[in-house]
Amino acid sequence: MKYGGPEVLAIYDLPEIHAGPGQLRIRNHAATVNPTDIMSRSGMLSDQQKGTPPPFVPGMEAAGVVDEVGEGVTTGVHVGDSVLGLVIPRGTHGAYREQIVLNAHSVVRLPAGKTFAEACTLPMNGLTARMSLDLLNLSPGQTIAVTGAAGAYGGYVIQLAKAEGLRVIADASEKDEALVKSLGADLVVRRGNDVAARIRALFPDGVDGLADGAVLNELVIPAVRDGGAFTSVRGFQGEPQRGIKFSRTFVMNYDGKLDELERLRRQVENGTLTLRLAGTYPKEQAAAAHKRLEAGGTRGRLVIEF
Numbered sequence: 001m002k003y004g005g006p007e008v009l010a011i012y013d014l015p016e017i018h019a020g021p022g023q024l025r026i027r028n029h030a031a032t033v034n035p036t037d038i039m040s041r042s043g044m045l046s047d048q049q050k051g052t053p054p055p056f057v058p059g060m061e062a063a064g065v066v067d068e069v070g071e072g073v074t075t076g077v078h079v080g081d082s083v084l085g086l087v088i089p090r091g092t093h094g095a096y097r098e099q100i101v102l103n104a105h106s107v108v109r110l111p112a113g114k115t116f117a118e119a120c121t122l123p124m125n126g127l128t129a130r131m132s133l134d135l136l137n138l139s140p141g142q143t144i145a146v147t148g149a150a151g152a153y154g155g156y157v158i159q160l161a162k163a164e165g166l167r168v169i170a171d172a173s174e175k176d177e178a179l180v181k182s183l184g185a186d187l188v189v190r191r192g193n194d195v196a197a198r199i200r201a202l203f204p205d206g207v208d209g210l211a212d213g214a215v216l217n218e219l220v221i222p223a224v225r226d227g228g229a230f231t232s233v234r235g236f237q238g239e240p241q242r243g244i245k246f247s248r249t250f251v252m253n254y255d256g257k258l259d260e261l262e263r264l265r266r267q268v269e270n271g272t273l274t275l276r277l278a279g280t281y282p283k284e285q286a287a288a289a290h291k292r293l294e295a296g297g298t299r300g301r302l303v304i305e306f
């Protein structure tokens, strides 16, 4: 297995695995294609993959049917249940596989009425959005700015923020404006490197919090008020300035938070969160899914089916 373009994705036969104590084995039917999968495939995460032998199986979100329950599982999930789960990839453990074993606390039932392909779009970006909002720690009535708002993470941040009574200002290209408004943004500004100035034009003192899904980093710090909060999604820390509380959102810190995943599932069922599926690909066409995501402009998530 080598790093490279979409063409390096290949199908492997892997040994059967079993659910250990506290674990579930899932016959996986669907896995999302996320930006981090592209990083994994292309070698950008090779440092993290050192120490585990190839092949490396990417993928952070899975949905399928439980076919084995390990000893001591108390989460109420049984063989035959349709479930979704968060996957923290390591070596051959990744969501792009037909058989996967997960900690039972990383798995919940499918939201009612949703397909595997739809459901697998929830856990990773949903928990990431949840963690960002927790880190920003805003109160009802305060204002949050969201960049990359048309993306999977940005969309969930908007919807969760609205559910918590926050005022949301989001960025969008002209063609995404209607989408971002439909997700609940109160105000939309044109996206771009100078988005901070456009946010400041509407909020002269700056916003209370900012979730930077577009990874604009220092370019967007000026949008935040003195003493406000800024959370990044790719490790950006921010130079200390103006009393701003910088935090870094890493979804792996929310792996195993069953209550949070369960809450997200209910929020899909009650209409708070919208699952956005952009297209499905059979596993043999995983490379095509990667190419499409890399081309940019995907709205909703691409999913590989198994």
Ligand SMILES: NC(=O)c1ccc[n+]([C@@H]2O[C@H](COP(=O)([O-])OP(=O)(O)OC[C@H]3O[C@@H](n4cnc5c(N)ncnc54)[C@H](OP(=O)(O)O)[C@@H]3O)[C@@H](O)[C@H]2O)c1
Binding pocket: 034, 035, 036, 124, 125, 128, 147, 148, 149, 150, 151, 152, 153, 154, 171, 191, 192, 193, 213, 214, 215, 216, 232, 233, 234, 235, 249, 250, 251, 252, 296, 297, 298
């Ligand atoms: N730390 C974590 O645990 C964690 C977890 C989940 C996601 N992430 C990261 O969060 C980011 C968003 O993830 P995602 O799944 O939401 O990705 P996504 O669905 O591809 O969304 C990203 C959005 O940002 C837009 N965008 C790109 N460059 C922009 C710019 N310069 N200004 C404004 N908008 C821009 C994209 O538009 P185009 O499609 O037109 O380029 C897209 O709408 C990614 O970097 C991902 O790796 C981190």
